[in-house]
Amino acid sequence: MSAAKPRKRASGWSLFIYVALAAYAASAIFPVLLVVYNSIKSKKAIFGQPLSLPGPGTIDFRGYETVWEAANFPRYFLNSGIVTLGSLGLTLLFGVMAAYALTEFRFRMSRWLSLYITIGLMVPIRLGTVAILKLVMALGLMNTPTALILVYTAMNLPVTVLILSVFMNTVSQDLKNAARVDGAGEYRILFGHVIPLIRPAIATVAVFTMIPVWNDLWFPLILANSEATKTVILGAQQFVGQYFKDWNAMLAALTLSIVPTLILYLLFSRQLIAGLTRGAVK
Amino acid sequence: MADLTLSNIVKNYGPVEVLKNIDLHVPDGEFVVFVGPSGCGKSTLLRAIAGLEDLSGGSIKIGGEDVADRAPAQRGIAMVFQTYALYPHKSVFDNMAYGLKLARRPRDQIRAEVMKVAKILELEALLDRKPAQLSGGQRQRVAIGRAIVRDPKVFLFDEPLSNLDAALRGQMRIEIADLHARLKATMVYVTHDQIEAMTMADRIVVLNAGRIEQQGAPLELYHHPANLFVAGFLGAPSMNFVPARAIGASAAGAEIEVEGIGRLTVPVDGAPAAGTALTLGLRPHDFSLERGGMDCEIDTVLVEPLGHETIVYGALRDGGPRMTIALEGGPLLRTGVKTRFRFDPADCHLFGPDGIAYRRRKQHFTPLASGASEQGANP
């Protein structure tokens, strides 16, 4: 009897915990789902029964038709893709190289260089916007994806170098030395041996650098505001600003900008969270 | 196959001297073991030979050629690492073939070489496996195989057995010794395990604080340690040291007085002047209950019966130096009792105030003419 008592209390407590967690989970996901499923409902249903799921009588793709006619979302997706993948590629390539140089070799400047790169972790790049704008104009890169790619690469390099350095330090020194004895050059050791071993870390860094780039409004707004170079977020922002009376169109545009992130997240959330918690998650 | 000559090797990390003027010659075909406590520089020295560590000064010659300015792969060395360092994403075959592939050897030649070595090491059945699918012993054999495939002038081993369990370590020790006998290659082997050093080496090099303390055949070092460090480092349990004082010299050796033992004459050359503070060294295995011309009384604190021998821990007189004594077999001894142990003064070691040993007169073994010493004596 006496042993059963605390157990009972514990199960009441844990019921409370599960209810609280479920409630919080609902509040985290419901607003997103609400927008997504209302985007394929008729205007009447959106306002009449905003909470109910789309059914046979209420399904309506008019919002998407308006978006298709009024804005060039395929183009925006392409732009976002180019900018995101372009900066991702450069960030990873150069970040991996720099992290390898800073972790593998001891040289006089290495401490100072690490410190120099750390500045970028603490200072938001936006504060340099005025000079970035001048620089981009002087280089003739206004309204080009190149400008965004370079800025985002600079923005993401510090955190990339930092995280990759941590993981590169875990690669066995013996293994690298074995490759050296076997006659591999430093670049071959980096790309042939070190990178395959820290692939999970690279995947984490990849998602981490992609998300803020894909989601950013500031730099597209300032550096690439033209119709031809707009990103999805900027396109959606301007579209929603213009069509704030057409709820179908607004919800459709928002859904379009949510869905890719959502898919990416569903695919990688496990790896992402594992990386975030530095592999402590089993 | 080639010899290895190190001259005046210096290595600094900032102001810290890790290697101090190391000179060493390893003749062709010799198996040399570097031993020393951790941090003594033995691994650094090995990595310097491999070219993995930049030198602050000195030259390295392999087969007469100065290799100090060459990349590791161009030095004609192969290395076996403590953690095996197998490429986890490559199969056993590709691990062994990698060096030859990078050297752009023809495919069939690579295949032939790898198969030949796989046969020697009985790895043929494992060639398609990944390192993760191998046991510790198999991994170490692959690592050795990878070294052999390179057909190096000098083999380097960096504590290759320290990640294996005791039984496997004993087995691999025999395999490596056997490999050396068959390949007759020059091998440099780093370990902190003195049993490995004593059993495998043609020559042991004892390092301490970046310096060579002594080098020589294993039994030479065991029976004639040059100084306190080597005497204390080699042999398990380690040598007992007791403070002593010189009182005179005779043709028979040095006469000394030891508190708790009395006067005795130790047969050594170059007797010290009377009054000199000395250290008497007594190996635990040189004591017995019956034999020997001297005796001393030990306060036993702990008795460890191991079956084939019995280890006794205690102190010489009350509060005197700690003593360890190893007796053959399993005599009945009780803890907390004063016991008399006997020893022969000819077995004693004597060290001067600077820690340098006086040369003992007793000959404990006969070196073989070939230079290869008698093996298998486990002290």
Next chain:
Amino acid sequence: MHSQARRKFWIIASLLAPALAIYTVFMIYPLVGTLQTTFYQTDGKLQVFAGLDNYRKLFFEPLFSHQLLNALGNNFYFFFIHMLVQNPIGIALAAVLSVPTLRFKGLFRSIFFLPTMLSVVVVGFIWQLILSPLWGVSSGLLGALHLGFLFKPWLGLEGTALTTLSLMSVWQNIGIPMMLIYAALLSIPDEILDAARIDGANGWELFWGTKLPLIMPTIALTAILTFIGNFNAFDLVFATQGALGLPNFSTDILGTFMFRTFFGNNLQQGDLNLGATIAMVMFFIILVGVSIYLFVVQRRITSYQL
């Protein structure tokens, strides 16, 4: 020896060069350039050296100093709401998630972190729509709980707009402190927790007495990350309330103030130099925050080797 050293030098240089070049040109140089811009004023097409005049204007001309003080105050309010709401809830969620016997852990973790992955702009719009009296979702939900009388157009009222925006931002960003603290909690060795349990600590004491002191450094880290993020915020306000921080500047923060001053709007002309000056004020504030963290907080908090 020399050619080996030279080869190594070139390898290191070639590995570092691309990253350092892009980082220097597009991150460090713009920061320095922005600082330089603050000492000049625009005269037609010319840049004229003006010393500290931009700073004088910003701090002492009422037109700007009022906006600056307002934005600064709003920014601090924004930050305090985060510290008060986001971090405690984040810690609580992490603590619950780290309970070894909890089920559906992975699912909860993924859902809690999901809003953090979304664009700030999109989050702003989603909440704007949900809170809109036009749509009636929130008034309807409150009505179902018989709390309909509580409903107001929170984003449109001067008194509640900033709090509402802060809570929207909390909703989105809570994943970050949660994950960092979750990781810190997981990295506490089981032996320590077992030892505390054997010493008689219950779940509550275990958390307050053992876990919390051990994760203090991480909590401090989340505080400084929140600070940097908050004083750099822009997208959320800009997307939902516009560059003017409607209603009546009640949600104007430094980010929108800088943007508005830089590009101009219907109230004032764009001023590149003054915009840069505001950026430098933001830089200074963040610098002070980071310095307090590095030199005061981090030194006071004991980090334990786990």
